[in-house]
Amino acid sequence: MTDASWVGADSGPREAGFGDYLELLKPRVMRLVVFTAAVGMFAASAPIHPVIAFAGLLCIAVGAGASGALNMWWDWDIDAVMRRTAGRPIPSGRVERGEALAIGLVLSVFAVVMLALFANMVAAGLLAFTIFFYAVIYSMWLKRSTPQNIVIGGAAGAFPPMIGWAVATGGVSVESVLMFALIFLWTPPHFWALALFRNDDYTRAGVPMLPVAAGTRVTRNHILTYALILAPAAILPAFTTIGGPVYLAGALVLNVMFLGGAWGLWRRNDAMAEADRYRAEKRFFGFSILYLFLHFVLILIETGLRAVDLSPAHWPMLS
């Protein structure tokens, strides 16, 4: 076959462009990871050179992207049957599975090694554990085997602020653990709200999300329970070095609204949800994203206030 005849043919594998590879790294998830990691880093108030901070964030972003590529490599069969994910590079035939695996593995090692060199071993160790947790514990093990998949798997998304904190301080502290807890406890109600109105997608893919495995009544109960556990955990950082009165006021408002939303979902049933096409569930899901984002914005505001000496001199602290 001549070169001219080959390039003229429309059949055959489609060669991937640079954008297709970038899409493997889940850029939208990466944005949230970078934001929370940056807040964790700056909230530490430890002296860190901007270049080191930038390099550290880049490593965390690449590590998160690598775990995204590994997730797409493993879950290509699930992705292909779900509406939300059918357009991803592997199910849509733009990137081959082997390429995704290679990119995921190479970038994982690369991100961890470079973070160890740029920052420190603690941060690199946490990043390595996060990638392992997301790719192996969550994607390969929990996701297809238990309705508690996102409860435990949520830890993977909760690590970034802890890694950011470790980049700045070289260690782990109560503040970074509380930032971890905030995302960890927020993840289940967030995804269960999504699962309520995307139930058919998960059923088709055979993923045992809570509404599929235990029904929507149990899911609504769980959302309210987790919102109740989340509220104190989200307010607690107000009484640490990363919090203050602004955080406390904001967190109180946000958690009252979150609890109100969860209460609203708890009072509804399938008939009510189908009647208005899951309006409350969709609104709660949308608000949950804003809820998490604003908590980290509040931490950032407190960091800024401390930097310009506008924090109150006497504020109750946990330790």
Next chain:
Amino acid sequence: MRPDSHEIYSRRRSRNVGLGLVLGAFVLLVFAVTVVKLTEGQKMEAFDHQYRTSLLPKTEEN
């Protein structure tokens, strides 16, 4: 149809240019971090980022 006008070439070009830019940016990043680490004069061993005790100020014993 010119062989190089096929869309496969534009995708291949985008991949090559993208990878080139990423590698170039990585070189610049390593250079910048190296400059920062050297100018900050950290008293650390580069290979494991541990404090190099011989560079720390001496403290009197007893």
